[in-house]
Amino acid sequence: MKFVKFASICAAVLLAAGTAQGFDPEAGDGNKGKDDVAKCKACHDGTKTAKLNPGSKTKKQWSRFFEEDQKKLVAKHADWATFGLSNDQLQNIHRFLVERALDSDKPQTCD
Numbered sequence: 705m706k707f708v709k710f711a712s713i714c715a716a717v718l719l720a721a722g723t724a725q726g727f728d729p730e731a732g733d734g735n736k737g738k739d740d741v742a743k744c745k746a747c748h749d750g751t752k753t754a755k756l757n758p759g760s761k762t763k764k765q766w767s768r769f770f771e772e773d774q775k776k777l778v779a780k781h782a783d784w785a786t787f788g789l790s791n792d793q794l795q796n797i798h799r800f801l802v803e804r805a806l807d808s809d810k811p812q813t814c815d
């Protein structure tokens with residue numbers, strides 16, 4: 705009986721974590737993303753690494769970096785796991801980049 709209770713608690717926790725972590729490309733807030741992206745800019749400052757310029761890529765190109773649990777971004781960053789970005793922050797950063805992409809209404813080509 706004790707085991708059943710434990711197992712169901714585990715299942716509930718896993719389920720909650722699963723739904724909380726799903727990356728939704730339509731979710732997120734681009735204005736918050738503008739602040740969240742500061743974590744990226746710590747490296748992408750134009751000296752250590754090239755600047756993170758939203759207007760340097762199209763919406764589709766940016767979205768590709770975030771597909772499949774940010775597979776393409778993870779591949780570029782060996783230390784990705786240490787950045788400590790939450791799913792919300794990633795959604796915000798994605799919106800920020802897409803809303804200012806090359807083919808958006810307001811492309812941001814310099815900062």
Ligand code: HEC
Binds near residue numbers: 741743753780787789
């Ligand atoms: C610890 C430093 C560091 C942090 C933090 C960091 N990056 Fe990078 N990033 C790099 C390095 C180094 C490269 C490799 C540059 C290359 O491939 O020429 C890179 C590459 C990239 C590329 C590929 C470059 C391109 O134009 O194809 C993208 C996109 C990118 N980073 C986005 C991000 C985003 C978004 C964040 C924040 C969520 C971030 N990075 C955080 C260091 C960092």
